[in-house]
Amino acid sequence: MGKRSKVIERDEVVVRFSGDSGDGMQLTGTLFSYTSAIFGNDISTFPDYPSEIRAPQGTISGVSGFQVHFGHTEVYTPGDYCDVLVAMNPAALKANAKWMKPGGTVVLDVDSCDEKNLRKAGYETNDPIAESKLRDYNIVKAPITTLTKESLKDMGLDNKSILRSKNMYALGLVYWLFDRSLDHTKEYIKKKFAKNQLVVDANVKVLDDGYNYGNIIQALTPSYHIHPADIKKGKYRNLSGNVAVAWGFLAAAEKSGLELFLGSYPITPATEILQELSARKDLGVKVFQAEDEIAGICTTIGASFAGNLAVTTTSGPGLALKGEAIGLAVIAELPIVIVNVQRGGPSTGLPTKTEQSDLMQALYGRNGESPAVVIAASSPTNCFDYAFYAAKIAVEQMTPVILLTDGFLANGTQPWRLPNMEEWPKIEVPTADVNDKTWHPYKRDLEKMSRSWAKPGVAGLEHRIGGLEKDEHSGAVSHDALNHQRMVEIREEKVQKIANVVPELELLGDEDADILVVGWGGTFGHLFTAVDELQSEGHKLALAHFNYIKPLPRNTYEVLKRYNKIVVCELNLGQFADYLTMNFPDIQTLRFNKVQGQPFTVIELKEHFKTLLEE
Amino acid sequence: MAENCQVKFTEFKSDQSVKWCPGCGDHAILNSVQKAMAALGYKKEEVAVISGIGCSSRFPYYMETYGFHTIHGRGSAVASGVKVANPELKVWQITGDGDALAIGGNHFIHTIRRNIDINVILFNNQIYGLTKGQYSPTSKRGFISKTSPFGTVESPFRPGELCIGARGQFFARCIDTDIKHSVVMLEEAARHEGTSIVEVLQNCVIYNDKTHNAITDKKHSTDRTIKLEHGQPMIFGKEKNKGLMLDGLNLKVVTIGEEGITEDDILVHDAHCDDITLHLKLADMEYPEYPVALGVIRSVQAPVYDQCIEEQLEAVQEKSKIKSFTDLIHSGDVWDVE
Ligand SMILES: Cc1ncc(C[n+]2csc(CCOP(=O)(O)OP(=O)(O)O)c2C)c(N)n1
Ligand code: SF4
Ligand SMILES: [Mg+2]
Secondary structure (H helix, E strand, O other), X not given: OOOOOOEEEOOEEEEEEEEEOOOOHHHHHHHHHHHHHHHOOEEEEEEEOOOOOOOOOOOHHHEEEEEEEEEOOOOOOOOOOEEEEEEOOHHHHHHHXXXXXXXXXXXXXXXXXXXXXXXXXXXXXXXXXXXXXXXXXXXXXXXXXXXXXXXXXOOOOOHHHHHHOHHHHHHXXXXXXXXXXXXXXXXXHHHHOOOOHHHHHHHHHHHHHHHHHHHHOHHHOOEEXXXXXXXXXXXXXXXXXXXXXXXHHHHHHHHHOOOXXXXXXXXXXXXXXXXXXXXXXXXXXXXXXXXXXXXXXXXXXXXXXXXXXXEEEEOHHHHHHHHHHHHHHHHHOOOEEEEEEEOXXXXXXXXXXXXXXXXXXXXXXXXXXXXXXXXXXXXXXHHHHHHHHHHHHHHHHOOEEEEEEEHHHHHOEEEEXXXXXXXXXXXXXXXXXXXXXXXXXXXXXXXXXXXXXXXXXXXXXXXXEEOOOEOOOOOOEOOOHHHHHHHHHHHHHHHHHHHHHOOOOOEEEOOOOOEEEEEEHHHHHHHHHHHHHHHHXXXXXXXXXXXXXXXXXXXXXXXXXXXXXXXXXXXXXXXXXXXXXXXXXXXXXXXXEOOOOOOOOHHHHHHHHHHHHHO | OOHHHOOOXXXXXXXXXXXXXXXXXXXXXHXXXXXXXXXXXXXXXHEEEXXXXXXXXXXXHHEOOEEEEOOOOOHHHHHHHHHHHOOOOEEEEEEEHHHHHHHOHHHHHHHHHHOOOOEEEEEEOOOXXXXXXXXXXXXXXXXXXXXXXXXXXXXXXXXXXXXXXXXXXXXXXXXXXXXXXXXXXXXXXXXXXXXXXXXXXXXXOOOEOOOOHHHHOHHHHHHHEEEEOOOOEOEEOOOOOEEEEEEOOEEEEEEOOOOOOOHXXXXXXXXXXXXXHHHHHHHHOOOOOOOEEEEEEEEOOOOOHHHHHHHHXXXXXXXXXXXXXXXXXXXXXXXXXX
16 A cells, blocks of 8 residues: 555544445445445445436436544434535535534546536626635546546447446545445455446456545645544444334244234335335245335235234325224224334425424324324434334234334434344234133233233134224223213323333433533434533533433423523424423423435534523 | 035024025125035134124124124225234124215225225115115115205216226125125135125115116016126026127117127126226126126236235245344344453
8 A cells, every 4th residue: 555645533423425426325325334344434425416316417416425424433323514525417416515523525527527417506707616616625626527538448338338337427426535445345346246247346446546545646636534433343234214114023923923014104214114115025924015105005004903013115106095094003002113214394295305394293193082002213224223122112002003214214324333133122012812701802901001902813702893882891992972081091091101111211422511402312412412512612511312202202291390491402493392381381492493305414503502602 | 625525505604693684685695605615625713704893794703703893994904904913814804885885985996906805795876775775886876865855966886897997806796695606706705815795686675676677677688688698698688588788889779680780799798808998898787778797897917915925934034044033133233342
């Protein structure tokens, strides 16, 4: 490895790969994040791609990006602003210029900066660097297209295939910038194109040449050094929020001894869960791709009635369609999990972007008094934990559970320490007792207020359930006025009692904080980082972050009432803040809301908290 | 199964008092179903009766089996989930013309297309009974009801045509009060592997009395209906002298003994024929132009969804190295941090 002319030592760095949606930026970013993870950095990634499969080439709407944040300390977010931007065309440069950190490095494929592409990207002059006010940055104007062609000219590949390898050239160059090994990526290329040696050779060559190009031009650019992070020993892999949800259910199926059933209809950004579980026939998963979301949940309810661990997955518009059937699961008291990977709404809204605006829908979006458990995951990898616990609560308490994640968690990845499944709790299935002479379908365990599960096939437990109100004492249909009131109260009480098995709310930061920051779900990484950074700058702050929303943790009021200044931060117009006020009318909260289809940035959070601290 | 451990049909009756109007055709269908289940040698615990919403959908409460009265139109989706989760169960779905063909139309056609092994009994009274008399997707054009005081201006579905059009492999039709024939139809439907649709022409005494009377009335029914049987010539009529023949691409009613027509000229019913052409024509026959077809119109073997799911699971599991969740998470791109 050549000597390095100028080395920047850093704790953490954010790199963004950006290009046209056909430029292979998602793969490039994924490969880079793998290499960094294997090197021992903590990482967090986030893809950002257009909702159209083939948005017009060369335009801003067609830009596809993949951001990787890695560091030698723990990282909780994919980062706000980037240190290094790889822009494969002018549109990518234009779309991302405002996200550059001062003094950062831009690698630009200058070959792509012809008149046509500049105009398509909306540049008025032929100097995109000046026009985007990037003059004071480190600009690496690399003729990537020409160099790729040059590198592959003797390999006998057609022009299209050559151009498709540009991303590997760029990746090689970035590996040089960070002094990373090319081994993992070469392994990947060999495996992926095993059937086509020519393609393997070409990609490996381009990758090497990109790396060497970095070496040659090094006088022009600094290289970054990030040491491995100090992370817990063990085996790791990269996990996205969507795959983590799927895997949480697989783990729950194993721990409960139940067969796993998924009924679902594809919808962005939840589809990947359906795809992952469809591939898991090896573990016996039954997946039913339904004709719509209603059939998705209704098959799930049927499978639960028949005794499976049954789940359904969707995003906001799909949750709306499932509302009536969730009510059926509430009154029939059958265990199901409904996953809602939230996206920007209302209606079709912003399908590929993130938002937290389905909270009220999850809590109340049904007819009648229809209480369901609502849980929210808060990082890509803890989607595994919360999917597991959603299933555990559903089965043990005989109730529908709604698990909220969002587009940001679903597509983001983090390194995940492989769990030892022996350390995970068992899931106890409340099977009905055939020998209990007083059994009826709505007989309750008075401690939990939940009924038992009598599965078809067992002689002696034949029974009928359904959407009509049932008599508290026999389970037969009842239209009695007082019985209905009693049953409505029982169903609510059953859900509230789950607070007994839910962990208490944890306070992160200063007990005597001047501001309590409150959040829920997918905003954890950004909120925590902002609070943590302000604390190290000498401010007194604390964070209370919620994963359990209905029921709320037992100590919620006790924690909140200690603080005079509470700011509830969420990616909607204040739904959780309203919910807290509803539950605790004497708690006053401030709000910080953002509804742009984007996560918070740590910078905007810190700025906001600072002004609050000064008030 | 030994005769003595067979469940008697009365044992399929639950202790709930039946709440349908006196004279409603649903009573007779309940009887037929219980008799068919007894005749099939079913055990109570292996049966799951699933319904949506409607008068007809109250049915599961009256059965001493497992039962689930779900939500309007979604019975076939719930039933599909039950069957896929536990293919050992005998899953029967009870539905009405509104439940199956209006709000549940999408699930109806897709269940049929998948060919999941459930038996669907479609109570066709050409009216919304439970909501007290609005026209339904099977009400005849011009039908007067509370929501069509000047007559409907829409054409009805023909359930048989819809079923076969959705690639249905089993379709039968019977009349509520003809219990003997209904029991045979239900048994055939149960023995058929895959989705079976049995359309029962049901009378709603309150909101659509005698809607099927032109063909169900004992005085005329032998002349105005034809009971199809596989392998038998398509002969009907009090005198057993009428029959069906092909006339170009159409069916034609002929009289045996007239114009030189003999029994040999009459079509023989082939319910197992894969081609749907003739089945569609038979299913679509309407009085007075034709006799209305009763019996098993179509019964063809085809791959069954729930069985295919089981087979695929077994095949993949046999080959895969991943046997547990722990195997799964250790497969693929894993690295060590030391
Ligand atoms: C979502 C929903 N929409 C409407 C209704 C009202 N509703 C109940 S049953 C029914 C029609 C029933 O007709 P059909 O399926 O033919 O059954 P029948 O009563 O005739 O047996 C309607 C419209 C409902 N229960 N749920
Ligand atoms: S309203 Fe009609 S369909 Fe409903 S129970 Fe009465 S007679 Fe039967
Ligand atoms: Mg009806």
